[in-house]
Amino acid sequence: MEKIIELEFRDVFKHFAGSPHPTLNKLNLSCEKGKIHVLIGHSGAGKSVTLKHALKLVDPDGGQIFVKGEDIGQIKESGLNGLRSHFGMLFQNSALFDGLSVSENISFPMREKFPKLLESEYLNRVDELLASVGLDGQQDKMPSQLSGGMRKRVGLARAICLKPSILLFDEPTTGLDPQTADLIDRLIVQTSRNLGATSLIISHDVHAALRFGDFVSMIWEGKIIETGSPDEIRRSANPVVHQFLKSAGAL
Amino acid sequence: MNFLRQSLGRIFNPFVGPITGLGHYGIFVFESLRWIVRPPFRMRVLIDEIEFIGNESLFIVALTSIFTGAVFAYQSWLAFDLVGTESLVGASVGLALVRNLGPVMTSIVVAGRAGAAIAAQIGNMRVTEQLDALEVMAISPKQYLVLPKILAGVICLPLLVGFFDLIGNLGGYVVAVYVCNIDKAIYVEKLKFFLAPWDFYHGIIKALFFGFTLTSIGCYKGFYCKDGAQGVGRATNEAVVFSFVTILVMDYFLSIYIPTGIRTQG
Numbered sequence: 129m130e131k132i133i134e135l136e137f138r139d140v141f142k143h144f145a146g147s148p149h150p151t152l153n154k155l156n157l158s159c160e161k162g163k164i165h166v167l168i169g170h171s172g173a174g175k176s177v178t179l180k181h182a183l184k185l186v187d188p189d190g191g192q193i194f195v196k197g198e199d200i201g202q203i204k205e206s207g208l209n210g211l212r213s214h215f216g217m218l219f220q221n222s223a224l225f226d227g228l229s230v231s232e233n234i235s236f237p238m239r240e241k242f243p244k245l246l247e248s249e250y251l252n253r254v255d256e257l258l259a260s261v262g263l264d265g266q267q268d269k270m271p272s273q274l275s276g277g278m279r280k281r282v283g284l285a286r287a288i289c290l291k292p293s294i295l296l297f298d299e300p301t302t303g304l305d306p307q308t309a310d311l312i313d314r315l316i317v318q319t320s321r322n323l324g325a326t327s328l329i330i331s332h333d334v335h336a337a338l339r340f341g342d343f344v345s346m347i348w349e350g351k352i353i354e355t356g357s358p359d360e361i362r363r364s365a366n367p368v369v370h371q372f373l374k375s376a377g378a379l
Numbered sequence: 380m381n382f383l384r385q386s387l388g389r390i391f392n393p394f395v396g397p398i399t400g401l402g403h404y405g406i407f408v409f410e411s412l413r414w415i416v417r418p419p420f421r422m423r424v425l426i427d428e429i430e431f432i433g434n435e436s437l438f439i440v441a442l443t444s445i446f447t448g449a450v451f452a453y454q455s456w457l458a459f460d461l462v463g464t465e466s467l468v469g470a471s472v473g474l475a476l477v478r479n480l481g482p483v484m485t486s487i488v489v490a491g492r493a494g495a496a497i498a499a500q501i502g503n504m505r506v507t508e509q510l511d512a513l514e515v516m517a518i519s520p521k522q523y524l525v526l527p528k529i530l531a532g533v534i535c536l537p538l539l540v541g542f543f544d545l546i547g548n549l550g551g552y553v554v555a556v557y558v559c560n561i562d563k564a565i566y567v568e569k570l571k572f573f574l575a576p577w578d579f580y581h582g583i584i585k586a587l588f589f590g591f592t593l594t595s596i597g598c599y600k601g602f603y604c605k606d607g608a609q610g611v612g613r614a615t616n617e618a619v620v621f622s623f624v625t626i627l628v629m630d631y632f633l634s635i636y637i638p639t640g641i642r643t644q645g
Binding site for chain 2: 180183185208209210212213216217219220221223224225226236237240241243
């Protein structure tokens, strides 16, 4: 069966003013449709910037990014909504809207995109999504009343509200205890598989990356230095990858 | 050549930052206002902002205006009494409040209350990635957050200034009549004689500019906030200081160029 590439970075280069080195240095990465791709690397290696490029929140200084085969560099401001409607994203700190309840946060994208639905339709979808992330009955709580793990789950529910075809996760388990982190990891896998979505996950957690990623890529100094299945990554001869896995206790 | 470049650099470098900043602010405002003609139009968000900037400022504006009117009447009476023209206290208070003190004091109070809150809210949303989250949901933060705040500022400030004028004059009247013992009829007659509709319009037109300025500066400072909680604090502080200074400078030029109802006693 022919592989379909949903998200592709070709020679992407980005150098922020004031930084001594480029953040992305001819980065190449391809994400296959329906697969879970995990991007691992040290802090400051350019992982989060890579995600922001996919959403055109940041423009590259060089190279091209393709989303569903379309070069997003050619998309004008008026076409951004169309591009971003393909994506759902779980942010590092969940990025829930402080002034809105859990229910309002989750239904927010739906209310914006389909403003003429009945209130009951929004609420039914919220109930369904909260049940899928194991948070039934938390509709009326405010974000400040939730724990870190609960916030992540609400963020995940909001990210999948409109059933996007590409899911992006920015360090989804950072700052969580191992048990909650494991729960979030399992929810991410389950959600991605259920939606049939292409997922790109940025993670520090090498163990989790090797356990649930279909493909794992390592970024170093703004470049992808290794890509492959978890087994291929474990067997990598690249000394940087080897050292990274070893220091994380994954070998 | 090098010496010349360095000398010119020393002269012009201090101006580069402010001019660049002004240009950046101009682009930000333009990009935000462009959304005024593009759907969706979120009336509910606009009404919420009017409630926050307008309705929730009423008490503090009332408090400020009554004491401004009162103290201005008392100070005017002390001065006019020296030359036996205390009958002009009403006109003096009325004109000062309606033309200048009303729009300036109201704007400063609203900038300190709502302008600071706007900068802090948007700044916090920036550093916690909530603005990015809006963009990912294909919602422009400039359309969703900035435009309603600017529109609410432009709508609310003239109304608040009208309210300030009313309450301030009431405060002035009470002090002039009951503390300074000025005759009620004379106070009112002189006020009516000297105060023309254009004096009131003058203050209201200023309020339109000030409402736009204080909300757009608050939004701008919050929108480009960085460096976490410290950055939010800095953005809030800068929003208030920049708004105060801009309002005071603008007030001078607007006072010159906006017509008033000046008339002389015939």
